[in-house]
Amino acid sequence: MDSLTTGDSEKLADALSGDLITAADPRYDEARKVWNGDIDRRPLLIARCADVADVTAVVTFASERGLPIAVRGGGHSVAGQGVCDGGVVIDLSRMRAVEIDPERRLAHVQGGALWQDVDRASQVHGLATTGGIVSETGVGGLALGGGIGHLMRRCGLTVDNLVEADLVTADGNCLRVDATTDPELLWGLRGGGGNFGTVVRFGFRLHEIGPTVLAGMVIHPLDVATEFLTVYRDLIADAPDELGTILNLRLCPPLETVPERLHGSPVVALNVCWSGDLEEGLAFLRPLREFGSPLLDTVGPMPYVELQQTVDTTSPPGKHYYWRSVDFGELSDQVIATVVEHASRITSPLAAVPIYHLGGAVGRVPATDTAFGSRHAGHNINMFGAWEPGQDDRERHVQWVRDFSDAMAPYAVGQYVNFLNDEGGDGVRAAYGERWRRLVALKRRVDPQNLFRYNFNIDPGRPGEGDA
The missing domain is CATH 3.30.43.10 (Uridine Diphospho-n-acetylenolpyruvylglucosamine Reductase, domain 2)
Structure with a gap:
């Protein structure tokens, strides 16, 4: 119709x-x-x-x-x-209410809320859960696909903290989904995306975090990226769960915290979040901060809410975006060389190459506990292409992403569903791997007509397909 x-x-x-x-x-x-x-x-x-x-x-x-x-x-x-x-x-943009139960350490979050809504409400009580690194990201999309962020190594992914949900299914019913009412559907919501209906309320487990953490950036010129990434690799080999880091290779964005003289220059930046004792964090990070002559070092005590808004302006709405991603194991010499080579060819001041350090609590969750994959991955890299509206060279930016993705393919151990783009049904199926059959069976139960298909779709398929 x-x-x-x-x-x-x-x-x-x-x-x-x-x-x-x-x-x-x-x-x-x-x-x-x-x-x-x-x-x-x-x-x-x-x-x-x-x-x-x-x-x-x-x-x-x-x-x-x-x-x-x-x-x-x-x-x-x-x-x-x-x-x-x-x-x-x-x-769901009119449904953004957040209610915090500090005694039970639970956040009740309406389906249209943004992560800034959750962070502000929970930090009043010195509590938080793993959320997106851009505060304007919607809770629903990030939470249902996995949810990587600054706190994941200590607190787990967002899906690991999803304990209940109110879900409107394709038949128009609103169900309370938790480990007692429908454990299989809760499993599917923990990584299966929006395939099973519309979540109108989430229930998240909260942790004692903040309100102050040790956070900031260490920025070096891109021409020392190989050496810097090697030092970084050695440091994080024994990193405690309290340390969350995101590398970023790009043209330096015009952030308020960055001197204007650095804007637009090719850099490797390290974004840090240490959620434990601040003095212990300073001591642990000292070898990395003493490397070379950084262009900028802003690491220091910072409100967690402020950290969550630090990079908001680097990916503004309305620009044109295209990306791919790969989960991989170690930052080997070969991986570092590949990353630096392709980052050096970056096509736009808006483009970026964030590398997220996984492990910690993320890797300790059994692979069968959620629909999220790549529990064994050490890192995720996002090849983030971007350009201004009206530019007529879209293909140049897209090709940079695809070439970068192809070059990283030999090191891939999986893909993060939320970072898929236009890989199609085969790409979605590959990202879910061994979980695919179980997800198809669940989809067939709750949305057999595939009403909810504007997502990384789990097609209910033909009878017999996807059965265990």
């Missing part, structure tokens, strides 16, 4: 407490935008839901008419999964 009658739209609008936006609405073009300006899709309807009843009404409406559904939280997916062509968008 690619059209609706006026009566259909009016019927749905009357049933909602929130807003319904059609193509005739002057707000339509703005409402269909997502973070990645490279995405240009035209849904039939955009429902800005105000409550759970709105979500169930929209799901039922779409199901009865065979319309695909895209669920938008923060709209931060590079693949543009928060908007669809010829279907219905469930926009």
Whole structure:
């Protein structure tokens, strides 16, 4: 179906407490935008839901008419999964409430919340859970695919802290999902993405973190990246869980904390978060901070909430983005050489090459406990291509990403689902690996018609396919 009658739209609008936006609405073009300006899709309807009843009404409406559904939280997916062509968008941006239970150390988070909402509310109580490193990232998309962030080595991935969820499924029912009510569905939500419905409330386990951590950046010129990465590799070999680090090779962005003279210069930057005793952190990091002559060293005590907003301006909405990623083991000499070589060919001041240090609590979770893969990986690298709207050389930036990805393929031990882009069904299946059959069986149970398919889709497939 690619059209609706006026009566259909009016019927749905009357049933909602929130807003319904059609193509005739002057707000339509703005409402269909997502973070990645490279995405240009035209849904039939955009429902800005105000409550759970709105979500169930929209799901039922779409199901009865065979319309695909895209669920938008923060709209931060590079693949543009928060908007669809010829279907219905469930926009959760009006559902951002966060309630903290400090006694039970739980955060109850509505499905449209951003990570800044969770961080602010939880840090009032000196609590936190692993969230995205960009504060404007939506909770839902990041949490359902895995959730890597500054605290993951100490607290686990976001999915490891997901203990319950309220889920509106394809039949229009709202289910409370936890380890008692439906442990298999909870397993699927922990890494299986938005395949199983619309989560209208998350329940996350919280940890004692902050409100002050040891954080900041150490920046060196790119021409010493090989030596710096070697020193870094040796340091993190024995790193305690309290240390979270993200390397980034790029043209230095115009951050407020960075002197203007460095803006645009090729650099290797290390972003640090030490969530334990500050003096112990300073002592552990000393060998790395004493390497060479850094262009900038801002490491020091910092509010955790501030750390979570540090890089917000480096990936602004509306720019055009394309990326790939690879999970790999060690920062071997060969990997370092490959990374430095391709980072040196970076095509845009907006592009970046973040490398996330995994391990710690991430690697101690048994592989069968969640739908998330690559528990044994040591690192994830994200080849992050980006360019300004209106540029006519898209292919140059895309090709840099693809060439980089191809060069890293020999070292790959997996892929992070949330960092997939346009790899298609084969890429999704490969990312889930041995979990695929179990996920297909679960998808077939809760969404056999694949109503929720604007995601890294687990197609219920033909009878017999995917059965254990």
